[in-house]
Amino acid sequence: MSDGVLATRVGALRFRNPLLLASGFLDESSHSMIRAWNAGAGGVVTKSIGKEPRRGHPNPSLVPVAGGFLNAMGLPNPGIDAYEEEVRHTVKAGAACVGSVFGGTEQEFQDLVARMDKAGAHAVELNVSCPHAKGYGTDIGCNPQLLKSVTTAARKGTKKPLWVKLAPNVPNIAEMARVAVDAGADALTCINTLKAISIDVETRMPRLGNKVGGFSGPGLKSVALRAVWDCAQACPDTPIVGVGGIMTAADVVEFLMAGASAVQLGSVLIDADVEAFGTIGKDLAAWCKAHGVKSLDELVGAALP
Numbered sequence: 001m002s003d004g005v006l007a008t009r010v011g012a013l014r015f016r017n018p019l020l021l022a023s024g025f026l027d028e029s030s031h032s033m034i035r036a037w038n039a040g041a042g043g044v045v046t047k048s049i050g051k052e053p054r055r056g057h058p059n060p061s062l063v064p065v066a067g068g069f070l071n072a073m074g075l076p077n078p079g080i081d082a083y084e085e086e087v088r089h090t091v092k093a094g095a096a097c098v099g100s101v102f103g104g105t106e107q108e109f110q111d112l113v114a115r116m117d118k119a120g121a122h123a124v125e126l127n128v129s130c131p132h133a134k135g136y137g138t139d140i141g142c143n144p145q146l147l148k149s150v151t152t153a154a155r156k157g158t159k160k161p162l163w164v165k166l167a168p169n170v171p172n173i174a175e176m177a178r179v180a181v182d183a184g185a186d187a188l189t190c191i192n193t194l195k196a197i198s199i200d201v202e203t204r205m206p207r208l209g210n211k212v213g214g215f216s217g218p219g220l221k222s223v224a225l226r227a228v229w230d231c232a233q234a235c236p237d238t239p240i241v242g243v244g245g246i247m248t249a250a251d252v253v254e255f256l257m258a259g260a261s262a263v264q265l266g267s268v269l270i271d272a273d274v275e276a277f278g279t280i281g282k283d284l285a286a287w288c289k290a291h292g293v294k295s296l297d298e299l300v301g302a303a304l305p
Ligand SMILES: Cc1cc2nc3c(=O)[nH]c(=O)nc-3n(C[C@H](O)[C@H](O)[C@H](O)COP(=O)(O)O)c2cc1C
Pocket: 022, 023, 024, 025, 047, 048, 062, 069, 071, 073, 075, 100, 127, 130, 165, 191, 192, 193, 215, 216, 217, 218, 220, 243, 244, 245, 246, 264, 265, 266, 267, 268
């Protein structure tokens, strides 16, 4: 894939193209992250990693629904001690790598951010927005005081770019964006999954093992796009990474025009696997050529008032 026209920046960090691997997809090992990178990803975001290993929620943890998927993985991960090596390998392979972390306390966030930094991650993303892990995720990301204290603590753990991934399950995402930026976030990732449920009418039971989960996939796109749009206006000097329901190059263009400097691909990979990076990248380059766009900078925020 030719990179020239597709190169982008999220603050100080340069990516060869705007298509990053979203946290939670093909990122349990360096092997699969490097596979995404070799298939043309502009960069990869790791699985969200905590202090200790965690098994996650019981199955079923991913079910298809109209417009996408519901998942309640419950943040399964091997813990930072085991995962550091995966980050090192990924970075050594030349991939731009953002380390995603989650914690239950300010100190945990600060320590995990520092560990990701030390392992070589080029930036760290705070997952304060998982909708199905009690005490973590949205319990933090939906509470302005907690969001502030966690971001402030995490900021102390690294001088590298700090991204905060916001939850859509709030009345006013722009307010949460301002809280994160005022507490030291260098970039905002919009958005994590939308809290949701699905019921099996035969068993009269929720279909997910955890009952409640997060909605992702094409049905989430307009919600994510609106979040980018709102945050870009609330925090005009802060770069935004868009994520939610991106399936095509046209979707990417929409996110750029709403104010994102880069995007993350998640659910599209469930069917298309890493080939999506090559296909969407090629289509995006062709779209730029057909529209006389020489640099993605021309598109970022183009639709904003
Ligand atoms: C199975 C699955 C696992 C996920 N795991 C994580 C995770 O560990 N950390 C995180 O920040 N987001 C996680 N997410 C959320 C995605 O990164 C992304 O924000 C969401 O799926 C919306 O994008 P999409 O519609 O392109 O999938 C996960 C989503 C799914 C479906």
